Amino acid sequence: KAGVTQTPRYLIKTRGQQVTLSCSPISGHRSVSWYQQTPGQGLQFLFEYFSETQRNKGNFPGRFSGRQFSNSRSEMNVSTLELGDSALYLCASGTGTSGIDEQFFGPGTRLTVL
Amino acid sequence: GNSVTQMEGPVTLSEEAFLTINCTYTATGYPSLFWYVQYPGEGLQLLLKATKADDKGSNKGFEATYRKETTSFHLEKGSVQVSDSAVYFCALSDRNFNKFYFGSGTKLNVKP
Numbered sequence: 001k002a003g004v005t006q007t008p009r010y011l012i013k014t015r016g017q018q019v020t021l022s023c024s025p026i027s028g029h030r031s032v033s034w035y036q037q038t039p040g041q042g043l044q045f046l047f048e049y050f051s052e053t054q055r056n057k058g059n060f061p062g063r064f065s066g067r068q069f070s071n072s073r074s075e076m077n078v079s080t081l082e083l084g085d086s087a088l089y090l091c092a093s094g095t096g097t098s099g100i101d102e103q104f105f106g107p108g109t110r111l112t113v114l
Numbered sequence: 115g116n117s118v119t120q121m122e123g124p125v126t127l128s129e130e131a132f133l134t135i136n137c138t139y140t141a142t143g144y145p146s147l148f149w150y151v152q153y154p155g156e157g158l159q160l161l162l163k164a165t166k167a168d169d170k171g172s173n174k175g176f177e178a179t180y181r182k183e184t185t186s187f188h189l190e191k192g193s194v195q196v197s198d199s200a201v202y203f204c205a206l207s208d209r210n211f212n213k214f215y216f217g218s219g220t221k222l223n224v225k226p
Contacts (some may be wrong), residue, residue, distance in 0.1 A: 043216040055212040101207050105157035
């Protein structure tokens with residue numbers, strides 16, 4: 001079974017631009033979560049989707065948004081990029097059928113904002 | 115609310131030494147508990163898990179026991195190897211909030 005895939009793996013943007021990151025979950029998984037990882041803040045939860053519905057979100061500004069498609073693939077968008085948005089963005093998938101349980105992580109997208 | 119606290123690193127050990135990484139949690143309900151490992155430049159990999167009190171998770175020589183009375187889930191390994199050098203994250207899942215809570219991570223360095 002293929003694992004969680006994320007594209008692109010690396011991204012360089014400038015302040016003010018916007019970016020879209022993509023995540024394909026493990027086949028059969030309907031829950032997708034997104035996390036931001038930085039050296040200073042550690043792993044921070046962004047949001048979780050299940051069957052195209054956002055079930056929970058973390059404490060991030062509205063510039064961070066996401067969506068999930070009917071095939072469970074998910075995208076995350078960050079608008080008006082700031083230097084502080086430079087981070088590793090991790091996507092994780094799970095069955096999600098009884099709330100959120102065991103999660104399987106992708107390799108991440110390394111975003112650098114200049 | 116829910117939270118996870120784990121010991122700060124880095125932890126530096128010699129090969130074949132005994133490892134303990136402490137993790138304690140607070141939870142409003144009955145969470146599942148996890149240990150994840152992250153190698154440089156990679157995402158997180160599930161190392162082991164426990165879904166109820168007194169369960170013991172184990173994998174690759176690592177073990178952790180879900181202790182409800184002390185709200186702890188300490189990670190142990192009897193003999194570490196250089197290849198175990200990584201960052202270890204303790205986490206809990208709360209089905210009521212559809213959310214994972216991660217500790218801050220503990221970096222382990224194993225020297226030959």
